[in-house]
Amino acid sequence: xxxxxxxxxxxxxxxxxxxxxxxxxxxxxxxxxxxxxxxxxxxxxxxxxxxxxxxxxxxxxxxxxxxxxxxxxxxxxxxxxxxxxxxxxxxxxxxxxxxxxxxxxxxxxxxxxxxxxxxxxxxxxxxxxxxxxxxxxxxxxxxxxxxxxxxxxxxxxxxxxxxxxxxxxxxxxxxxxxxxxxxxxxxxxxxxxxxxxxxxxxxxxxxxxxxxxxxxxxxxxxxxxxxxxxxxxxxxxxxxxxxxxxxxxxxxxxxxxxxxxxxxxxxxxxxxxxxxxxxxxxxxxxxxxxxxxxxxxxxxxxxxxxxxxxxxxxxxxxxxxxxxxxxxxxxxxxxxxxxxxxxxxxx
Ligand SMILES: Nc1ncnc2c1ncn2[C@@H]1O[C@H](COP(=O)(O)OP(=O)(O)O)[C@@H](O)[C@H]1O
Ligand SMILES: [Mg+2]
Numbered sequence: 165x166x167x168x169x170x171x172x173x174x175x176x177x178x179x180x181x182x183x184x185x186x187x188x189x190x191x192x193x194x195x196x197x198x199x200x201x202x203x204x205x206x207x208x209x210x211x212x213x214x215x216x217x218x219x220x221x222x223x224x225x226x227x228x229x230x231x232x233x234x235x236x237x238x239x240x241x242x243x244x245x246x247x248x249x250x251x252x253x254x255x256x257x258x259x260x261x262x263x264x265x266x267x268x269x270x271x272x273x274x275x276x277x278x279x280x281x282x283x284x285x286x287x288x289x290x291x292x293x294x295x296x297x298x299x300x301x302x303x304x305x306x307x308x309x310x311x312x313x314x315x316x317x318x319x320x321x322x323x324x325x326x327x328x329x330x331x332x333x334x335x336x337x338x339x340x341x342x343x344x345x346x347x348x349x350x351x352x353x354x355x356x357x358x359x360x361x362x363x364x365x366x367x368x369x370x371x372x373x374x375x376x377x378x379x380x381x382x383x384x385x386x387x388x389x390x391x392x393x394x395x396x397x398x399x400x401x402x403x404x405x406x407x408x409x410x411x412x413x414x415x416x417x418x419x420x421x422x423x424x425x426x427x428x429x430x431x432x433x434x435x436x437x438x439x440x441x442x443x444x445x446x447x448x449x450x451x452x453x454x455x456x457x458x459x460x461x462x463x464x465x466x467x468x469x470x471x472x473x474x475x476x477x478x479x480x481x482x483x484x485x486x487x488x489x490x491x492x493x494x495x496x497x498x499x500x501x502x503x504x505x506x507x508x509x510x511x
Contacts (some may be wrong), residue, residue, distance in 0.1 A: 236276070259484060279301075281476065294458060304425055310343070346425065461502045
């Protein structure tokens, strides 16, 4: 069996943390007073805007600022922002499955920068879930908690009911075998051809013979449409092909859970659509909990069974995609319709 360090090295091949700020334009409505704000409801089965505003106002009233709660400065829009959580109903709609993973009151800060501030989320088994949020909200930080590359300062993260922060190194090593991870750029080894890249986890983490490995690698490469490209080096491939190769590699150990960190970043809309289709097809074939992290709403419309909207270190709302796309919550509606108008402003 390979040692723990190799597994960690493989998992840690990630992009550097970003410092990007949300880029949505300044909202013109007034979230403080709860005045109705125009939301473009194109393509949404919707109640009237007034009804939307009323339901959201009620939700906000049920969610008054807790006078004892210390809200870290970096999560406030400005000095006058008493309650950055006014849109967070925290509503967890039924998903009709068991939770493959759970975040329970997770808090995580880097120095004075609080990223997760009481995150509660259940990720359903056997569905494609999407965690949506603007850049820099902590989506990648979430993923890293799932595989035990980061630990919460407070709270707990469960994978199949087992507490990740409480695992011994051996348990962590075993637990990570449940995961396939597709990082942003595919994270392939530049000096290895595609075939060897995809074979790598099998050679590293199993004692399968080369014949069996060849069967698996050929099948997975074919599945992602790269059966012809096994002898190519990563830099001879397009970005889309590198992602598909990363996907093939994420699948070779038959993972129960597959994590995709912004699989659509850097792809044009057509290739994004194709990749989304591929994710759906492969999920249909293999089952398991797929978690796709993205800020791309179109991808969410295409593939998500379940959606959680992350903002200011907490889930605003989570639930089946069809319900979230029709949510009466103004923030959720604004975010999922990609509109500049609404409570989500530039900060
Ligand atoms: N290892 C780290 N050390 C310090 N700060 C970090 C680290 N990882 C992430 N961050 C900070 O957390 C914030 C959220 O990062 P990230 O999860 O990468 O955002 P995104 O939602 O775009 O994936 C970033 O602003 C980044 O500065
Ligand atoms: Mg990220």
